Amino acid sequence: MIENRKGDWFEPRILGFLCNWCSYAAADLAGMSRMEYPPNIRCVRVMCSGRVEPSFVLEALREGYDGVLIAGCHPPSDCHYQSGNLKARRRYYLLRKLLRELGINPDRVRLEWASASEGQRFAEIVKDFTERLRRLGPSPLKVKRVGAE
Amino acid sequence: MNDVRADLKNLKIGVYVCHCGKNIADVVDVKRVADFASKLPGVEVAREYLHMCDDVGQEMISKDIMELGINRVVVAACSPKVHELTFRDTLRKAGLNPYLLEMANIREQCSWVHRSDPDRATEKAIDLVKMAVAKARWLIPLETKAVEVTRSALVIGGGIAGIQAALDVADNGYQVYLVEKGPSLGGRMGQWSKVFPTMDCAACILTPKMVSAAQHPKIKLLTNSELIEASGSLGNFKVKIRKRPRYVDEEKCTACGLCAQKCPVRIPNEVDFGMSSRKAIYITSPNAVPLAYSIDGENCLYLKRGICRVCERVCEAKAIDFDQKEEVLELRVGSIIVAIGYDPFDPTPLEEYGFGRYKDVVTGPMLERMTDPMGPTGGAILRPSTGKPPRKVAFIQCVGSRDARFNLYCSRVCCMYAIKDSLIIKEQNPESDVYIFYMDIRAFGKGYEEFYLRSQEAGVKFIRGKVSSIREDPRTHELVLRYEDTLLGTALEDSFDLVVLSVGQVPRADTDAISKILGIPRSADGFLMEAHPKLRPNDAVVDGIYLAGSAQYPKDIPDAVAQASGAAARALIPLSMGQVYVEPISPLIEEDRCGGCGVCVKLCPYGALKLEEREDKRVAKVDEVLCKGCGTCSAACPSGAVRSRMFTEEQILSMISSAAG
Ligand code: FES
Numbered sequence: 001m002i003e004n005r006k007g008d009w010f011e012p013r014i015l016g017f018l019c020n021w022c023s024y025a026a027a028d029l030a031g032m033s034r035m036e037y038p039p040n041i042r043c044v045r046v047m048c049s050g051r052v053e054p055s056f057v058l059e060a061l062r063e064g065y066d067g068v069l070i071a072g073c074h075p076p077s078d079c080h081y082q083s084g085n086l087k088a089r090r091r092y093y094l095l096r097k098l099l100r101e102l103g104i105n106p107d108r109v110r111l112e113w114a115s116a117s118e119g120q121r122f123a124e125i126v127k128d129f130t131e132r133l134r135r136l137g138p139s140p141l142k143v144k145r146v147g148a149e
Numbered sequence: 150m151n152d153v154r155a156d157l158k159n160l161k162i163g164v165y166v167c168h169c170g171k172n173i174a175d176v177v178d179v180k181r182v183a184d185f186a187s188k189l190p191g192v193e194v195a196r197e198y199l200h201m202c203d204d205v206g207q208e209m210i211s212k213d214i215m216e217l218g219i220n221r222v223v224v225a226a227c228s229p230k231v232h233e234l235t236f237r238d239t240l241r242k243a244g245l246n247p248y249l250l251e252m253a254n255i256r257e258q259c260s261w262v263h264r265s266d267p268d269r270a271t272e273k274a275i276d277l278v279k280m281a282v283a284k285a286r287w288l289i290p291l292e293t294k295a296v297e298v299t300r301s302a303l304v305i306g307g308g309i310a311g312i313q314a315a316l317d318v319a320d321n322g323y324q325v326y327l328v329e330k331g332p333s334l335g336g337r338m339g340q341w342s343k344v345f346p347t348m349d350c351a352a353c354i355l356t357p358k359m360v361s362a363a364q365h366p367k368i369k370l371l372t373n374s375e376l377i378e379a380s381g382s383l384g385n386f387k388v389k390i391r392k393r394p395r396y397v398d399e400e401k402c403t404a405c406g407l408c409a410q411k412c413p414v415r416i417p418n419e420v421d422f423g424m425s426s427r428k429a430i431y432i433t434s435p436n437a438v439p440l441a442y443s444i445d446g447e448n449c450l451y452l453k454r455g456i457c458r459v460c461e462r463v464c465e466a467k468a469i470d471f472d473q474k475e476e477v478l479e480l481r482v483g484s485i486i487v488a489i490g491y492d493p494f495d496p497t498p499l500e501e502y503g504f505g506r507y508k509d510v511v512t513g514p515m516l517e518r519m520t521d522p523m524g525p526t527g528g529a530i531l532r533p534s535t536g537k538p539p540r541k542v543a544f545i546q547c548v549g550s551r552d553a554r555f556n557l558y559c560s561r562v563c564c565m566y567a568i569k570d571s572l573i574i575k576e577q578n579p580e581s582d583v584y585i586f587y588m589d590i591r592a593f594g595k596g597y598e599e600f601y602l603r604s605q606e607a608g609v610k611f612i613r614g615k616v617s618s619i620r621e622d623p624r625t626h627e628l629v630l631r632y633e634d635t636l637l638g639t640a641l642e643d644s645f646d647l648v649v650l651s652v653g654q655v656p657r658a659d660t661d662a663i664s665k666i667l668g669i670p671r672s673a674d675g676f677l678m679e680a681h682p683k684l685r686p687n688d689a690v691v692d693g694i695y696l697a698g699s700a701q702y703p704k705d706i707p708d709a710v711a712q713a714s715g716a717a718a719r720a721l722i723p724l725s726m727g728q729v730y731v732e733p734i735s736p737l738i739e740e741d742r743c744g745g746c747g748v749c750v751k752l753c754p755y756g757a758l759k760l761e762e763r764e765d766k767r768v769a770k771v772d773e774v775l776c777k778g779c780g781t782c783s784a785a786c787p788s789g790a791v792r793s794r795m796f797t798e799e800q801i802l803s804m805i806s807s808a809a810g
Pocket of ligand 1 (some may be wrong): 022048050072083084085145
């Protein structure tokens with residue numbers, strides 16, 4: 001369902017995958033510091049950004065999310081598991097290529113780094129991503145799905 | 150292996166939505182959330198309550214487990230980092246496997262961040278509950294495993310905090326490895342002469358502690374040593390320590406000092422912040438523990454260029470040993486205490502104060518060294534430019550602290566050390582004038598306010614206001630301070646012949662390296678982060694690692710010592726229990742699905758996966774001790790055979806589809 005509740009305002013839906021040690025902690029810190037960001041994101045906690053399978057991202061887009069955020073610890077070496085973030089980054093580049101080939105704007109998927117102390121940064125990432133997705137409009141997959149129903 | 154697949158039949162999910170007082174309920178319509186949840190497939194009951202974590206709340210959950218046969222629990226409340234363990238315990242006590250719990254974070258990641266849009270916050274909370282319920286359907290019961298603990302501890306840092314922590318652990322009868330980067334113990338406290346508010350001589354109270362640590366039968370002291378690698382987890386860490394050679398046999402050296410007299414190399418002495426010089430063979434203080442000279446390999450002529458060896462010729466004890474080699478020691482320990490301390494803030498970037506440009510602008514720690522009878526001036530406070538006692542001294546407080554350009558935090562020691570030094574100046578020269586320019590005086594410790602009053606009675610003048618600039622009068626070489634007296638509300642100028650910048654504490658330069666080696670994060674201020682700011686200030690974020698002293702946040706000596714004893718008590722828990730329970734974090738490998746391709750083996754950062762021969766094929770096998778549970782293997786497995794137990798593919802996929810558009 002495309003939500004246009006506030007007039008012409010399109011509210012994108014974002015799914016986030018946050019690594020337990022840095023980005024999930026950053027999101028919690030944003031809360032503890034009572035920073036506001038748009039309520040467009042729903043987050044899934046994983047232990048490490050290296051756990052995120054490209055198929056999770058594709059599945060999210062297929063299910064109708066307008067954007068997917070993957071967030072982990074700063075490279076090169078902040079990852080709690082040494083190099084999961086680097087693996088996430090490699091997969092991310094491949095994924096962008098794949099999306100382009102599928103005719104989906106690769107900017108619908110975003111990889112970011114936020115350390116456990118960067119609550120502010122996390123809030124800003126969500127703000128900025130929401131803004132961009134608003135400009136990109138609803139995901140073409142979602143439109144198809146809605147049309148098919 | 151009955152825990153490979155979740156049991157989707159007979160699901161009875163209980164959903165518990167917490168108000169968290171007003172924290173959640175003021176923003177999120179908790180009733181709507183619970184109503185919605187009660188209609189989700191598989192949900193048997195959904196309730197909301199004021200504080201799910203209190204006795205009544207937990208009782209509510211256990212009653213449902215026992216009476217309604219609830220077999221999956223979803224708690225929509227705070228972050229799992231806060232109360233997941235609490236609720237797992239509730240399940241365990243009610244006879245349900247503790248891993249059949251899922252939390253929806255509707256406080257930190259919902260009500261607290263979407264306060265201005267309660268409607269959409271409620272919608273989001275509903276989605277988060279949907280996702281948690283979806284995951285809960287696929288949860289599988291898991292077992293924690295008991296493993297034996299290595300009953301010894303590693304303490305990193307030989308300052309007062311590290312010494313105290315090492316002594317406490319060792320006095321309980323466990324082996325301690327005390328690792329110090331420098332050639333001797335004592336840390337920053339070893340550099341100070343007198344300590345506030347008692348005006349004790351620091352060496353007199355520190356030396357006995359250093360000696361007991363060095364001589365303790367349960368403490369192995371490793372000087373010139375640093376941590377270079379760490380692996381393992383709570384109860385069983387494996388660490389590598391690099392021990393640089395001292396080139397002096399500690400046992401033989403009598404500390405007569407003849408070697409240093411004859412050594413031709415002179416370099417700035419770091420103990421005195423460069424106000425004096427030392428030789429390439431040196432001792433940090435006449436009270437050093439261990440009391441033995443050490444050769445600084447970076448500056449020794451023989452080690453650098455193969456000439457000299459004068460020390461060797463003059464040493465009557467035959468203690469010089471150029472054949473010593475660097476060693477890497479591998480140790481096994483059950484707990485790690487990090488007490489790496491702090492560095493004083495370097496005020497050079499504050500150009501308006503001219504530190505480094507004007508000789509008579511010094512830092513607090515430099516002045517401290519002057520007050521030490523063994524320091525660069527033999528204990529006399531002197532103007533560096535003239536070598537004469539100053540007649541008029543200004544202290545500037547909060548240099549680099551409480552300053553958005555540098556550090557926002559208060560360093561907690563500068564007010565008191567400035568007051569202490571002002572008293573010493575007054576003692577040395579009652580005729581001199583001493584001014585302290587401050588924003589607020591923070592005299593919060595035991596006996597501190599009294600100490601502050603004492604300095605006022607001694608005639609120290611306190612001026613409330615920030616100094617905006619210092620310039621040197623080219624004729625008289627006096628320092629002219631421009632400042633605003635905020636109590637009078639006027640801008641003024643005054644001249645002084647010595648200015649002391651009260652600089653605060655910053656994280657030690659090697660904090661970043663230690664944080665990476667141990668995998669423990671830092672807070673925004675750069676210090677090592679504690680597991681909970683109020684309730685777990687002694688624990689690092691990683692289990693089995695503890696924090697002591699200024700490594701965590703600026704501290705004075707009594708606080709550092711208290712926290713060190715606290716960290717030791719925490720570190721002793723696994724050691725004295727002898728067993729720890731490890732979470733079922735390692736993946737489960739479905740052998741009939743595994744094609745033996747070895748992708749996971751190559752990707753595992755810990756070498757925890759291996760291929761093993763079976764009759765007809767090869768399959769991946771995980772070493773549960775080495776595995777840390779990142780899940781990289783699961784993400785990469787092409788056949789879905791490597792399953793992250795707490796984050797299975799089904800769990801994540803069902804979370805994705807449950808709340809999609
Ligand atoms: S743990 Fe954060 S990216 Fe690996």
